[in-house]
Amino acid sequence: MREGEAQKIRLGDPAIRESFIERVFAMARWRAFAARRPKPGDLAAYHAARKFAVLAHSPSHYAARGRLVAVVGARLGLRLAQYGSLLMQALSVRATRARHANVLQHLAGSFGRRLNGAERAELADAIHGYRRGLVPLVVPLTLIEHHVRRLSVADLADQTHFAPHPKELLLRNHV
Secondary structure, eight states: OOHHHHHHHHTTSHHHHHHHHHHHHHHHHHHHHHHTOOOHHHHHHHHHHTHHHHHHHOHHHHHHHHHHHHTOTTOHHHHHHHHHHHHHHHHHSOOOHHHHHHHHHHHHHTTGGGSOHHHHHHHHHHHHHHHTTSSOTHHHHHHHHHHHHHHTOHHHHTOGGGOSSOGGGOTTOOO
């Protein structure tokens, strides 16, 4: 089998395809961000908006990126290169159903007591259904996004985990 044929087969797997496309869009966003000559505060905001996307792939890379952002200081150029490299390394680790479910629970926890009992139960059921492989990732994510908008949860509104690539690609609709 030639290399091109092997790639075609691998990209036929929905999880591998989604991961690849997510990295393509992440790299494009990163390059556009770095080209704007960001300040240390800009990097901290960029990092915060990608927290949950990276946690779904690699909690250890997320921690390393956080330490790097914390010590940016005067060496921003060098830190940007390191940060970009760590970001791509993190996203190259395959996100698992368990890590996605963990991220979903973190996101749900962000609502605190702002959800009533029925809403919390509905969200918990959606996350549990995803964890068990009964519903696609898009189901609990859409429900969480709904609550983010409805409750105006500003620190979650910009999370790339909700839309790492155009929704029209339907990459998160597989079970």
